[in-house]
Amino acid sequence: MIKQVLKDDLLYISIDKTDFSYRIPIKKIGATIDWRIGSKGSKVIVVKDVSKWTLQLFTKEITEYKYIKQFKSIVQKHCADNTINWDETLLAINIQNEYNWLIKTNNKAEEKINESDIILNLIKKYKIN
Numbered sequence: 001m002i003k004q005v006l007k008d009d010l011l012y013i014s015i016d017k018t019d020f021s022y023r024i025p026i027k028k029i030g031a032t033i034d035w036r037i038g039s040k041g042s043k044v045i046v047v048k049d050v051s052k053w054t055l056q057l058f059t060k061e062i063t064e065y066k067y068i069k070q071f072k073s074i075v076q077k078h079c080a081d082n083t084i085n086w087d088e089t090l091l092a093i094n095i096q097n098e099y100n101w102l103i104k105t106n107n108k109a110e111e112k113i114n115e116s117d118i119i120l121n122l123i124k125k126y127k128i129n
Contacts, residue, residue, distance in 0.1 A: 002070045030082030047092035049085040059096040
């Protein structure tokens, strides 16, 4: 379960027994961005109007859906009028995590796949325009 404490306009969140602890300015918790997946200079996937903080928090190590769902509730509680597209945010998390895994395993593979092919395969898999 995500623990949260609001102090001095900062939201402190953490998850027990994990290396997961962050401070988020309460005024920025509902921030959206256009998330770019891929390396600079190559073809990238762009997912629009996603939760900046959800992507920053859940595309590293902690990716269990229950934590994402809890964080969404926290955002809704503190910023009810946000413009986050939560379906697109979940899509971006899934794509980013799969991209990270593919890049990591590709680095260890004997036969390498170029990054453009990885991106193209993700575009096909997730049916992105």
